[in-house]
Amino acid sequence: MYQSKSGFFKKYVDEVGLNPNVGTWSWFLHRITGVILVLYLFMHFFVLGSSLAGGETFNKWLSTVQNPVFHFLEIGLAAVVAFHLLNGLRITITDFFLATKAHKAIFWIAMIIFLILMIITLVVFLPRIFSPH
Amino acid sequence: MNQKPGKGSAYGWLLQRITGIFLAFFLILHFQVLHFTARWKIDFDLVTQRLESTGWVIFYLIFVPAGFFHAFNGAWQVIHDYRPKSRTQKAVKSLLWILGIALSAYGYYLIVTFTKGA
Numbered sequence: 001m002y003q004s005k006s007g008f009f010k011k012y013v014d015e016v017g018l019n020p021n022v023g024t025w026s027w028f029l030h031r032i033t034g035v036i037l038v039l040y041l042f043m044h045f046f047v048l049g050s051s052l053a054g055g056e057t058f059n060k061w062l063s064t065v066q067n068p069v070f071h072f073l074e075i076g077l078a079a080v081v082a083f084h085l086l087n088g089l090r091i092t093i094t095d096f097f098l099a100t101k102a103h104k105a106i107f108w109i110a111m112i113i114f115l116i117l118m119i120i121t122l123v124v125f126l127p128r129i130f131s132p133h
Numbered sequence: 134m135n136q137k138p139g140k141g142s143a144y145g146w147l148l149q150r151i152t153g154i155f156l157a158f159f160l161i162l163h164f165q166v167l168h169f170t171a172r173w174k175i176d177f178d179l180v181t182q183r184l185e186s187t188g189w190v191i192f193y194l195i196f197v198p199a200g201f202f203h204a205f206n207g208a209w210q211v212i213h214d215y216r217p218k219s220r221t222q223k224a225v226k227s228l229l230w231i232l233g234i235a236l237s238a239y240g241y242y243l244i245v246t247f248t249k250g251a
Binding site: 008011031034035037038041045048049051052055056058059062066074078081085088089091092095096124125 | 150153154156157160161164168169174175176177178180181200201204205207208211214215236239240242243246247
């Protein structure tokens with residue numbers, strides 16, 4: 001992996017195309033979710049920063065980000081976090097316990113846990129989208 | 134190849150995993166408290182009430198720098214895969230360290246703000 005010197009995005013298409021296996025796909029998704037989370041962190045701290053202008057300003061911002069549209073987006077955020085977290089643990093276990101041979105099996109175990117977490121998330125979050133506060 | 138062999142260290146690799154393990158537990162707790170058990174509407178009072186507890190202050194004091202280290206060290210790994218020239222590497226690394234330290238300091242300042250309450 002990491003051999004392609006082609007363009008900014010084409011690099012990723014090349015990597016996945018050359019070796020379309022569990023290891024490459026999980027690497028690709030780990031990277032995408034990681035970049036999304038870094039960008040999210042900036043937005044998160046932007047909203048938190050409004051607290052410097054006082055509780056009322058903070059509450060105004062919080063109301064803006066607590067409507068059905070944002071609750072829907074939060075399901076996406078939960079999915080991004082859950083994937084990055086579980087695949088990150090898979091990478092750590094694989095590295096620390098020299099379990100390279102088991103990395104595919106660990107990936108599918110992680111994905112089963114991912115599905116369970118997403119079902120729980122949907123059960124909790126869907127009512128928030130469809131019923132007003 | 135612009136990178137000289139043998140110049141790297143494994144600290145970035147190791148710390149990414151250590152902060153990752155911390156963040157895994159912290160993020161689950163963060164989601165649990167703010168999205169699953171909390172009342173639907175989160176507001177200023179809910180945050181300041183939680184920050185009255187020393188345990189939660191310590192939680193955030195670790196959470197904030199661990200998060201920013203993991204975020205910017207991860208960003209560095211993404212940039213590093215494009216094999217920038219060694220001068221660019223130094224500039225980007227410095228920039229990411231400054232960003233990480235500045236944002237962690239900003240986070241600490243926000244913790245103090247929430248601790249003081251309205």
